[in-house]
Amino acid sequence: MNPKKAFSKLKKISEDSHAISDVSAIVSWDQEVNMPPKGLENRGRMMSWLAQQRHKNATNPEIGEALETTRSGDWNEKEKACLREWQRGWDLSTKIPADLVQRAALASVKGHESWKSAREKNDFSIFRDDLKELIDLSKERAECIGYTTESYDALLDMYQAGMNVQGIDALFTNLKNKLTPLLEEILDWQGEIEDDPVAGHYSQEEQKKFCEWGAKHIGFDFDAGRIDTAVHPFCSGAGPGDIRLTTRYNLENPFDSFFGSLHETGHGLYEQGLPSGKDEYGTPLSESVSLGIHESQSLFWESIVGQSPEFWEYVLPFFKEHFPGRADSVTHAQIVRRTNKVSRSLIRVEADEVTYPLHVILRFEIERDIFRGNLSVDDLPDAWNQKMQELIGVTPPNNTLGVLQDVHWSMGGFGYFPTYALGRLYSAQFTETLSKDVPSWKDDMAKGDCSPALEWSRKNIHSRGSIYRTEQLIEKVTGTPPSEEPFLNYLRKKYKSIFS
Numbered sequence: 001m002n003p004k005k006a007f008s009k010l011k012k013i014s015e016d017s018h019a020i021s022d023v024s025a026i027v028s029w030d031q032e033v034n035m036p037p038k039g040l041e042n043r044g045r046m047m048s049w050l051a052q053q054r055h056k057n058a059t060n061p062e063i064g065e066a067l068e069t070t071r072s073g074d075w076n077e078k079e080k081a082c083l084r085e086w087q088r089g090w091d092l093s094t095k096i097p098a099d100l101v102q103r104a105a106l107a108s109v110k111g112h113e114s115w116k117s118a119r120e121k122n123d124f125s126i127f128r129d130d131l132k133e134l135i136d137l138s139k140e141r142a143e144c145i146g147y148t149t150e151s152y153d154a155l156l157d158m159y160q161a162g163m164n165v166q167g168i169d170a171l172f173t174n175l176k177n178k179l180t181p182l183l184e185e186i187l188d189w190q191g192e193i194e195d196d197p198v199a200g201h202y203s204q205e206e207q208k209k210f211c212e213w214g215a216k217h218i219g220f221d222f223d224a225g226r227i228d229t230a231v232h233p234f235c236s237g238a239g240p241g242d243i244r245l246t247t248r249y250n251l252e253n254p255f256d257s258f259f260g261s262l263h264e265t266g267h268g269l270y271e272q273g274l275p276s277g278k279d280e281y282g283t284p285l286s287e288s289v290s291l292g293i294h295e296s297q298s299l300f301w302e303s304i305v306g307q308s309p310e311f312w313e314y315v316l317p318f319f320k321e322h323f324p325g326r327a328d329s330v331t332h333a334q335i336v337r338r339t340n341k342v343s344r345s346l347i348r349v350e351a352d353e354v355t356y357p358l359h360v361i362l363r364f365e366i367e368r369d370i371f372r373g374n375l376s377v378d379d380l381p382d383a384w385n386q387k388m389q390e391l392i393g394v395t396p397p398n399n400t401l402g403v404l405q406d407v408h409w410s411m412g413g414f415g416y417f418p419t420y421a422l423g424r425l426y427s428a429q430f431t432e433t434l435s436k437d438v439p440s441w442k443d444d445m446a447k448g449d450c451s452p453a454l455e456w457s458r459k460n461i462h463s464r465g466s467i468y469r470t471e472q473l474i475e476k477v478t479g480t481p482p483s484e485e486p487f488l489n490y491l492r493k494k495y496k497s498i499f500s
Helices: 001-031 037-058 060-070 077-093 098-121 124-145 153-161 167-188 202-217 256-271 291-305 309-321 333-340 354-371 375-391 419-439 439-446 450-461 470-478 485-500
Strands: 226-231 235-237 243-247
Touching: 001 037, 001 060, 001 235, 001 243, 037 077, 037 098, 037 256, 060 077, 060 124, 077 124, 098 124, 124 354, 124 375, 124 439, 153 354, 153 419, 167 354, 167 419, 167 485, 202 226, 202 256, 202 309, 226 256, 235 256, 243 256, 256 291, 256 333, 256 450, 291 419, 291 470, 309 333, 309 439, 333 439, 333 485, 354 375, 354 419, 419 439, 419 450, 419 470, 419 485, 439 450
Parallel strands: 226 243
Antiparallel strands: 235 243
């Protein structure tokens, strides 16, 4: 087999893996949105079987042989990127035994259901044993993958190549030391919080229509996607032509669902903008580069766009139209203050953009200490509450609003959380460059045209798939390495303008 035929063989296996992943994504989406309670046992068997098929395909011995053959080939930039990512996938997959993959899939399905029950009943003990099993399985996975310094490094690297405890710890410590005093400064600028100018009851049907309007307004293609309801908002699907978004509704606060929908729409726009040609789909060229970059796209639309004064210059009349009688007299200044209210929030997914990174730092520090052996499962509720007080200045009144609030641990997603805060930093850094390249994008947005910002993202980020690794992509787009300073500068400028 010559190098070109070896590359074609790898591409075919990659396409098969994508097909299995697409099926898994739709089955998982259905579990969240449609599955009746008695379907759990069989759904677990389905997910376990799909995980085994995915693992079997990813550990096909022909991959190793083909990768070895391609070493003598002459490749262009895109082909080199594919080979790099296939090699990484091969290294990861062949180190994890099929038995562990199967046990982890079963534990995830079981853990997810016990987490939902524990969260609903505010009873950590319901989830406790499943959580311990998921942690133990993650430790086993880390040992199989291998690491240089500590086991948590292996899990972090799974979600973003090159991410490790030392680097994240240094960045997050620096961010925490600057952000905690800035939070106090912004709260001082904000002063006493005024009564909610749009208080009232908002039906789910009204909110659903407004969320769909907002998603379409910023560019989501509903011929290639949909929005449904789930306990925990997420974006899933089967390629650029089938993107599934979900949100949840608070009948007393329409902004929870609206900004949640904008967030998931940001993910969806990235997925819809990834390369999908016949030579690209099913290869790393059609994949997002990392979760951190993915999160930067969702946070751009949720926060930098969706909570900007310019956005609401155009959107406010449509808000009033969708919710008659509850916002008729609200002013632009009021809505901007309302949508940018900063508070010592309990829930990460409902947190403002100032406190949000502190929620993520809390989770990173807890996960780091779990895998260092410094925290047991039984320690988690108290450790969570202590760190909430330390970082944000508030203590959760119960575990539902504390350690049980996130879905990630129920699915074994240890190492995922840091990408959320990295997404905040990357988003602000990309926006600095967007403003230099397209100075009028905010003025265009105030007139109802979000396409210049989306087109810039499509050209500079979405269309590049996984050609470049995360830090390389950021430097290529912005000219500088990742930094927390653009995010801090963005917060200072925005909130000083709004509140003082």
